Amino acid sequence: MKLSTALQMLRLLFTHPEELRSLITFYLWHEQKRDLAAQHEHPTSGWDRASMRKCWEYLTLTSRSFSAVIKELDGDLARTVCLFYLVLRGLDTIEDDTTLPDEVKQPMLRSFHEKLSQPGWCFDGIREQEKDRKLLVDFGTVVEEVMLMEPKYKDAITDICLKMETGMADFCHRAATSSEFGIESLQEYDLYCHYVAGLVGEGLSRLFAASGKEALWIGDELVLSNSMGFLLQKTNILRDFREDVDQGRLFWPKEIWSRYGFTHPREMYHLPNEDRALWALSEMTLDALRHAVDALDYLTLLKNQSVFNFCAIPATMALATLELCFMNKNVLHRNVKIRKGQAASSHAEFKLIMRSTNPREVAFIFQDFARKIHAKALTSDPNFIAICVVCGKIEQWVERHYPSFVAITGGSDGVQAGINESDVRARIVKRDREIDLKLEKERRGAGGGTPQYKEDDSWPWELFAIVGGAMAVMVAMGAFIVWLIITYFSD
Secondary structure, eight states, X not given: OOHHHHHHHHHHHXXXXXXXXXXXHHHHHOOOSOOTTSGXXXXXXXXXXXXXXXXXXXXXXXXXXXXXXXXXSOTTHHHHHHHHHHHHHHHHHHHHOTTSOHHHHHXXXXXXXXXXXXXXXXXXXXXTTOTTXXXXXXXXXXXXXXXXXXXXXXXXXXXXXXXHHHHHHHHHHHHHTSSSEEOXXXXXXXXXXXXXXXXXXXXXXXXXXXXXXXXXXXXXXHHHHHHHHHHHHHHHHHHTHHHHHHTTEEOSOHHHHGGGTOSSGGGGGXXXXXXXXXXXXXXXXXXXXXXXXXXXXXXXXXOOHHHHHHHHHHHHHHHHHHHHHTTOGGGGTSOOOOOHHHHHOSSSSOOHHHHTTSHHHHHHHHHHHHHHHHHHOOTTSTTHHHHHHHHHHHHHHHHHHSOTTEEEEEETTEEEEEEOTTSTHHHHHHHHHHHHHHHHHHHHTTTTOSOOOOOOOSOOHHHHHHHHXXXXXXXXXXXXXXXXXXXXXXX
16 A cells, blocks of 8 residues: 555544545445456457557556446446547547647647547657656557457547547637637537537447447437536536636636626635635536436436446536535635545445445435535525525436335345335325225125126117218218309309
8 A cells, every 4th residue: 555545544534534434345345347357358358468458557547537437347348438538538638738839739639530540640749747648659559459449339439539629629729829718608618518528428328339238229318428428527627626727727617707706717716705706616516517417317228237337426426526616615726526435435324436336326316415515505695596496406306216205125025115104195105005906896896806897788879979970071061062163163
């Protein structure tokens, strides 16, 4: 164990001992689903190839959080998503390098999808400070593996890369031709998030469908896929406010922060302005939360357990981050992150990651954080009513899909559903059951035997009368029309 990790654990012991317990429990009880290096996994993981082993290494270097959930995806989907992530990470690294001249960056961005079919292509012009520079220097390794992919995967990745690079290039050109990059309106903010995150959600859905792990129509769920990406991206933008402003990247839309009397986002972290800055933070939270219900809808469509975990864990972490950042002045001064122990548990007793395994539990996690956000909302906040409404929509979704008066219990006999008799709504269920039983007894007769059926041999005279009447009306109308025609032409 590294010294820094040990010190973090020691600090957690004295400050949040219940979270340390959850963290230790998680590491002890969480069982790794796959060993990519195992011999039987080689056909799907590609571990027997040196180039793919290097790609797995780059995945861990570029994203430790996503690396864990990607590696647990079933079959060849893990390798496919790994390469998809590395391709987009390479594209994103070029976009992030502000030292690249626009005349160099533009053609490179707009043709990046073509590089996926050029053996050995790499780029060493990225500044040394970029943390993922090494990936682009050795990008030929990624290209080598992409070229080995089945067309159904490669075509989807190439198409998403083409769409994303076009949007990134447009925004980069605007940043290069102005003194400082900034997003003006909420509409423009949504467009940016679509290019950098919504398309990622769309691409993943297409890969899930192509792999056969999910239904084919999942690949066409563009709105819900887009919302999943929006929720994660807008949470990151909200959390990284200070870091982005210090680097001259103004991702918070001007339409939001200018509404509270600011002429520049830098004014927001000055002490006299913090209260007003919290209203802007509140509206950014509100804008991110409006995608929560769509995210829940999307998760209910997933059937494969590994795919569900892959999508659900980042979503629940996003809600936890929004709750942590809401009305938190520290967001204005530094990057606020969830503690490791808090990531392993949503509160003292329940493990956040370990709970994110089915739609019902994830819905309750969303509900928990929505309630916490609602509890922190202030009546003096101009967004107070809107915050209450969006939190109420999450509550409404959860109650509609998983009614609180229905208790789910598990035991040796399997999962069972019971009714909470103390809940007023249980009376309706009880009454419906009594009516059903009464009707059943009436059908079976007083003796409770088999149902008694009485055959009706009479002619359906009412039906004959209706059909006959209809035919008579049609004949009469036809005769009337003929009479009109004869009368008209005789004149």
